[in-house]
Amino acid sequence: MSGPIPLSLPGQILGPTSANAIGSGTHIHGTQLYSSVAGTLHSTPSTTKTVKQPTVSVQRPNGAGTLLPEVGTVVLGRITRTNPRQANLSILALGAQGEHVCRDGQGFPAIIRQQDIRATEIDKVVVAQSFRVGDIVRAVVISLGDERSYYLSTAKNELGVVMAVSEAGNAMFPVSWKEFQDGVSGAREARKVAKPV
Amino acid sequence: MQADRRRVNAPPGGTTPPVFATPSNTPIARPVRSRQPDEHRKIFLRTGFVPSASGSAYYEIPPETTSQSKTLLIPSSSSLKITCTVHGPRPLPRNAAFSPNLLLSTHVKFAPFATRSRKGYVRDSSERDLGMHLESALRGVVIGERWPKSGCEVVITVLEGEEDGWWGDAQGAEKSGGWGMMGVLAGCITVASAALMDAGIDCVDMVSGGVAALASDERGNGTRIVLDPSPSEHDIKAACVVGYLQSRDEITEMWMKGNAGVQTEALIDEAVKAAVMTRSVLGEAVKESVELKANHTDRNVKEKGSANDVTMTG
Numbered sequence: 001m002s003g004p005i006p007l008s009l010p011g012q013i014l015g016p017t018s019a020n021a022i023g024s025g026t027h028i029h030g031t032q033l034y035s036s037v038a039g040t041l042h043s044t045p046s047t048t049k050t051v052k053q054p055t056v057s058v059q060r061p062n063g064a065g066t067l068l069p070e071v072g073t074v075v076l077g078r079i080t081r082t083n084p085r086q087a088n089l090s091i092l093a094l095g096a097q098g099e100h101v102c103r104d105g106q107g108f109p110a111i112i113r114q115q116d117i118r119a120t121e122i123d124k125v126v127v128a129q130s131f132r133v134g135d136i137v138r139a140v141v142i143s144l145g146d147e148r149s150y151y152l153s154t155a156k157n158e159l160g161v162v163m164a165v166s167e168a169g170n171a172m173f174p175v176s177w178k179e180f181q182d183g184v185s186g187a188r189e190a191r192k193v194a195k196p197v
Numbered sequence: 198m199q200a201d202r203r204r205v206n207a208p209p210g211g212t213t214p215p216v217f218a219t220p221s222n223t224p225i226a227r228p229v230r231s232r233q234p235d236e237h238r239k240i241f242l243r244t245g246f247v248p249s250a251s252g253s254a255y256y257e258i259p260p261e262t263t264s265q266s267k268t269l270l271i272p273s274s275s276s277l278k279i280t281c282t283v284h285g286p287r288p289l290p291r292n293a294a295f296s297p298n299l300l301l302s303t304h305v306k307f308a309p310f311a312t313r314s315r316k317g318y319v320r321d322s323s324e325r326d327l328g329m330h331l332e333s334a335l336r337g338v339v340i341g342e343r344w345p346k347s348g349c350e351v352v353i354t355v356l357e358g359e360e361d362g363w364w365g366d367a368q369g370a371e372k373s374g375g376w377g378m379m380g381v382l383a384g385c386i387t388v389a390s391a392a393l394m395d396a397g398i399d400c401v402d403m404v405s406g407g408v409a410a411l412a413s414d415e416r417g418n419g420t421r422i423v424l425d426p427s428p429s430e431h432d433i434k435a436a437c438v439v440g441y442l443q444s445r446d447e448i449t450e451m452w453m454k455g456n457a458g459v460q461t462e463a464l465i466d467e468a469v470k471a472a473v474m475t476r477s478v479l480g481e482a483v484k485e486s487v488e489l490k491a492n493h494t495d496r497n498v499k500e501k502g503s504a505n506d507v508t509m510t511g
Binding site: 005007009010011012013025027029034036037038039040060061067068102103106107108109144147148 | 249250251286287288291294295340344345346347394396397398399400401402403442443444445480483484486487488490491493
């Protein structure tokens with residue numbers, strides 16, 4: 001125990017439930033709160049009046065905090081196919097900067113529906129002018145979806161395509177909120193561009 | 198039987214292993230247990246050695262160096278080397294039905310060279326059996342409802358397995374009471390637990406494996422209960438493996454073989470004691486890996502290998 005942040009291992013008692021509120025990475029057995037992952041222990045004081053106890057949580061040391069996409073998680077994904085109503089993608093990493101990379105395998109399947117692509121004039125959105133297959137997209141999870149796909153949205157300025165290649169195969173850079181430019185030929189292509197953060 | 202056409206197969210007639218001649222006056226004596234009956238062999242456990250998997254661990258019981266092993270090339274007693282990788286939580290395959298819980302699957306495979314009797318490339322019944330035992334040990338500890346529509350695969354490769362008897366004993370090698378399997382299962386439970394922790398999958402506790410055996414006493418003519426038996430050192434009558442949760446005092450998996458008679462309960466208690474010893478090593482190894490990762494993300498330390506190796510007594 002050398003680090004300044006206290007560590008916690010699964011099965012470790014964190015205190016009685018009367019004095020602690022349950023947070024992420026913990027579970028209740030009997031009257032005690034137990035840790036359920038190996039990680040660093042955090043206690044945040046209560047902000048509401050109804051719950052007086054501090055919330056005790058254990059965070060995994062991987063940076064993102066979660067291993068699965070949850071509602072509100074910002075994710076990075078690659079577009080796998082598009083059609084006029086929706087774009088399919090596979091989630092490659094969790095976190096706005098890709099803090100947790102989804103290793104082993106193909107990534108979690110997800111869908112961006114036409115009406116979730118941007119916040120304004122949603123009935124005039126054209127999927128083909130927003131995403132192309134192979135684009136890397138930053139998006140937020142809005143629903144855990146059906147048995148297959150997560151539902152994502154890019155209806156915010158900082159969400160959208162972050163990396164794209166042109167039809168000629170060259171890397172492109174964003175020039176406006178709806179256009180990328182080819183670095184070699186100078187040709188412009190329409191995308192739902194993410195505001196650089 | 199049809200030969201496997203996807204692999205380079207051994208000659209159909211079998212091969213003769215090289216025999217290293219020893220001087221005829223070399224006494225080949227059965228190894229004797231040098232540690233106390235309630236003493237565990239030393240365990241080496243380390244997590245995170247496969248970067249491409251979400252979680253991984255390596256478990257080893259190093260071979261004991263005795264005076265006899267210096268005169269012979271063949272080690273007198275076997276040791277244990279197990280690797281485990283955890284893949285997941287990851288999306289279910291396309292054709293799978295919706296599942297609100299984590300789908301856990303376990304695969305145990307012996308390397309062809311793991312034991313003196315060679316294993317095939319395809320999992321045989323004993324390996325599938327070990328996989329089932331391991332799955333029930335882990336099922337009781339993983340909090341499955343936190344991982345909807347995802348799966349998790351625990352893959353274990355046994356690089357060196359415990360023998361079922363002493364190789365010098367002509368029947369010992371042949372009769373195969375399956376005692377080696379018990380030690381392997383206990384190791385599998387511990388290493389899988391460490392790999393699950395490394396992957397960050399929610400568990401109610403750390404499950405650890407322990408094994409104890411009822412063996413005939415070398416000094417007298419009765420029997421005694423020994424922890425962590427090495428089958429080459431003992432004449433085992435019965436053995437018991439448990440997967441034990443220390444903080445809850447629960448057993449998720451128990452496997453008993455042989456007839457222990459009235460000593461059945463004592464045997465289980467000793468196996469639990471062995472599991473408690475293993476857990477201390479497991480706890481240290483997991484703590485070490487968390488510290489390493491926390492430092493890695495905090496200060497962006499690049500040198501992962503600079504951490505100290507851990508060898509601990511059980």
